[in-house]
Amino acid sequence: MSKPSRKIIITCAVTGAIHTPTMSDALPYRAEDIARQAIDAAEAGAAVLHLHARNPQNGAVSIDPEHFLGFLPTIKASTNAVVNLSTGGSLRNTVAERIAPAERFSPEMCSLNMGSMNFSMHPLARRYKEWKFDWEERYLLGSDNFIFSNTFRDIGMVAQQLGQNHRVKFEHECYDVGHLYNLKFCIDSGMFKAPIFIQFVLGILGGIGADIENLVFMKRTADKLFGDQYQWSVLGAGASQMSLATAAATMGGHVRVGLEDSLLISRGQLAESNAQQVLKVRQLLESLGHEIATPDEAREMLSLKGAPSVNF
DSSP, rough: OOOOOOSBOOOOOESSSSGGGGGOOOOSSSHHHHHHHHHHHHTOOOOOOEEEOOOOTOOOOOHHHHHTTTTHHHHHHOOOOOOOSSSSSSSSSOOHTTTHHHHOOOSSSSEEEEOOOBBOOOGGGGGGOOOTTTTHHHHHHHHOOOOOOOHHHHHHHIIIIIIIOOOOOOEEEESSSSHHHHHHHHTTTOOOOOEEEEEESSOOOOOSOHHHHHHHHHHHHHHHHHSEEEEEEEEEGGGGHHHHHHHHHTTTEEEEESSSTTTTEEEEOOOOHHHHHHHHHHHHHTTTTTTBBOHHHHHHHHHHOOGGGGGO
């Protein structure tokens, strides 16, 4: 079984590729706002910053390395937090196109979905009548036809180009139990080496539901497949964010919060910032007697290459 961690790593996912600017004024999309919110989240207790880019003109999802360049140096200069770049970001681009920012900037970590899946946000479009930008409604409604493609060939390419060539370690995002078996196959095939870091993703339409029972099942399956050779965290989408984070901590896991995963600070109330979510989960965890990992403690637990080895 996975060993309970002595300290809990808080990851903050700052902006993502699901929510759109209409949904919350707090969602950052300009480079200076992404940087500011990321730095504030780190100061609030996030050891890892999971980062996507946005088009600063209209808030649309972007995988343009130049848009990442707008905030990465500022974040590195202002905080010691681990930077984790997305290899998702766009559901309509190939994996080779999606990893271009990570290849350029060589971060310590990257996210990596462990399988292809339906990935839809189209029900969100029903909640809004007016939009800040004309792309938003079309983007959301069109997601009922999205397939987020991460084939075994794709995963192998990412493992080679980022894992081996850049010594990147991965946040292996598992949206369903089959993704755990995909990861096991990839480890047995030599693509990845222990220790690994698994992010259980619960509550995305197309993946496993955001229930405690599902979290327990996912962890039990991971224990069977990976023994004590993994660290794990949980991402609860939407209103399940804080309850699943608290449950994960009591089970020996780490936690992830941020406006990518939920726009809320409590049921029905929009969060004012990423830092507000980080501070809330930190206070919850500390009230239960848990200690929060620093960025360097996270680096040691996850066997990362260190901040001096990145290219930004």
